[in-house]
Amino acid sequence: MEYSGPEFENEVHRIITNALREDVGDGDHSSLACIPAQATGKARLLVKDQGVIAGVAFAQSVFHHVDPSLQIETLKNDGDRVSYGDEVFYVSGASRSILTAERMVLNSMQRMSAIATKTREFVDRLEGTKTKILDTRKTTPGIRLLEKWAVIIGGGVNHRYGLYDMIMLKDNHIDFAGGVTKAIEKTVNYLKDKDKDLKIIVEARNLDEIEEILQSDHVYRILIDNFNYENTRKAVQLIGDRCLTESSGGITLDTVREYADCGVDYVSSGSLTHSVYNMDLSLKAMNG
Secondary structure (H helix, E strand, O other), X not given: OOOOOHHHHHHHHHHXXXXXXXXXXXXXXXXXXXXXXXXXXXXXXEEOOOEEOOOHHHHHHHHHHHOOOOEEEEOOOOOOEEOOOOEEEXXXXXXXXXHHHHHXXXXXXXXXXXXXXXXXXXXXXXXXXXXXXXXXXXXXXXXXXXXXXXXXXXXXXXXXXXXXXXXXXXXXXXXXXXXXXXXXXXXXXXXXXXXXXXXXXXXXXXXXXXXXXXXXXXXXXXXXXXXXXXXXXXXXXXXXOOOEEEEEOXXXXXXXXXXXXXXXXXXXXXXXXXXOOOOOEEEEEEOO
């Protein structure tokens, strides 16, 4: 996924439209009941935590979707480090519109910032190595774009976006297909028959499977899954420069550097998106 262009904009529009349908329904009756239609105001996004801010550009899209006349003054950009008390942006215009957009902006930015912060922690641990941190498909249904976008903001790299843009033969594919070689052969034939050009990643559960995978010239990357450090080093030496390497399987901030030092090209971690604690942010009205 490219984070610009028509496809990206369409997906952002779908996310915002669905979220507003879910939240607003037939109207923001709290605001409609007590805020005059002509009332205007200004609010600030306040940081009550520390980390990497993410979702500023998305928040702008939300505000402008709710009310194109709202004005946003940006003080911090996506990817900036923030601390308690920092102000990220000001939004001004129709008070009702600001209130209607408030919760969606906060929910999105809190989660995106948490993901970006955790990603940056992994990136910092990998500094000085060739290894890059990858996300996974372990994302919240309906907002995958936001979560993977946050990984990019944090300095990480997106794995495949979905089931459609890359072939990934994992243990169940291999077992159902009748083994590593059969799974690869069937995949190569399928891509040829369908005239599709998709990269192939194959998961290996042991060194014997790596040797079997290497019999094919069609594999882009080998997923070295749940290997210890010693066997990871052996796997990297065995693979050499014949294809790229990726370590996965319960890798944490405490262990990621050890895997990187084994020489892998990538480390993937579902925890970037499925195990984060939202950043504390609030949108506060400004008097005067």
